[in-house]
Amino acid sequence: MIAEFENRQAMIDEDARLVDELKRRSSDAWAQLYDEHFPSLYRYVFARSSDPRLSEDLAADVFVEALKGIDRFHYRGKPIIAWLYRIARNRVADHFAGRKPVHPMSEVVVGDPGGTDRLIGAGSPGVTDPSLAVGALDLRAAMGRLKDEHRDVIALHYYAGLTIPEIAAMWDKKERAVYSLHERALESLCRKMRAGEARTE
Amino acid sequence: MSSLRDRIKGAISRVRPGRGQVPPATPDSEAVISALKADAAVEPPVAATARGRQTLLSQLNEVPIGGTDSMQFSQFLMSPIAAALAGAVLLVGGIAGVSAATGGPDVTEPVRDAVGAGDNGHGDDSDGGVSEDDRDNVDDNSGAESPSTPFATPDSSDDNSGHGNSDDGDDDQSGPGGGGDDDGSPESPGATPDDDDEEGRSPSSPEATPDDDSEDPPETPEPTQTAEPGDDDGGHSGSGGADGNSGPGS
Secondary structure (H helix, E strand, O other): OOHHHHHHHHHHHHHHHHHHHHHHHOOOHHHHHHHHHHHHHHHHHHHHOOHHHHHHHHHHHHHHHHHHHHHOOOOOOHHHHHHHHHHHHHHHHOOOOOOOOOHHHHOOOOOOOOOOHHHHHOOOOOOHHHHHHHHHHHHHHHHHOOOOHHHHHHHHHOOOOOOHHHHHHHOOOOHHHHHHHHHHHHHHHHHHHHHHHHHHH | OOHHHHHHHHHHHHHHHOOOOOOOOOHHHHHHHHHHHHHHHOOHHHHHHHHHHHHHHOOOOOOOOOOOHHHHHHHHHOOOHHHHHHHHHHHHHHHHHHHHHHHOOOHHHHHHHHHOOOOHHHHHHHHHHHHHHHHHHHHHHHHOOOOHHHOOOHHHHOHHHHHHOOOOOOHHHHHHHHHHHHHHHOHHHHHHHOHHHHHOOOOOOOOOOOHHHHOOOOOOOHHHHHHOOHHHOOOOHHHHHHHHHHHOOO
């Protein structure tokens, strides 16, 4: 218990020091922040947008926005990544404001000889097996139909790699609440994937 | 039996998951979880990572330390102090509005006096705004105790002599009247204690009590208030703003 408290205190001190450095425009601090969090932010944005190119741009934008707003940021013991994810979430929302995310499946042309390549290239940068790519597209189509908070908890947990307690701390919620939210999100995702399969059959 | 045990075990593990662990998935969701993990194995292209890093570092010198004034102002707007101030202003304004609308005293006067912003020219302030309302109120509640009498305080009666907050409550007719009547609002007919209670009382003035009448006479300035609505201008304008201030109450 004491060790846990000390660990947490050390993390808070470390974050506070980092925020000070960031406010002083230390290039080392900004580079450290970027290197540590760009990949997970990219995956988070990818989970929410389903567009790899867009995810690159938006994830990079998050840091530029953070730089512009760092002077208004007051560190209160909450991990700085919580702030970054909030910016990321808003950036994605702003980008898609007034229009729906284009689902990569819409780019697949049935009967097109190059369809498979385009399908993989458009939707699944990490997946090379065509059957897996189709599965990933089904998954993302189902994710696109999830409620926002369900999609968010899945994106943060599976794509950004945060644990449930970390998400709870980020959202100022009880762990129990986030556990049950996660569970409901998974159930909903299962249902929507089954519904999608049934529709294609 | 074993399936029941499994179910109970599953339920318990769902209720008390280990710290940092996700409750065990059902077979149905396991497939989804593995699909999620496979899909989440994406990595940003190296070139894109380097480009973003370069962009960020190049902007470091372009964003001034401390931000702009407008940012600080917006920060102030978001502060709890600003929220409390806005809330207080809205509250006082709301109370004053309700009070004026119901023919009660101008409750901002004591507040202004308390903060040292008040003056003796109450009548002037209330001239325009309250008179319209008073016109109705007095018609309706002539001679009746105004619903806003609870606002009346000994202090306010002293200060706002023209506003009729002085002791009885019946002043309210001449009071807000005092403010409003300065304009010549036709509340004057109602201000006479006797007749108006009967005539002018509308169903909307159930507050009126006979007591008011008995207390009214010594305080109401009959000669001017019995004037016709049309004459009110003259009748009250004579006392005008002064009416409100030094009229009946003083």
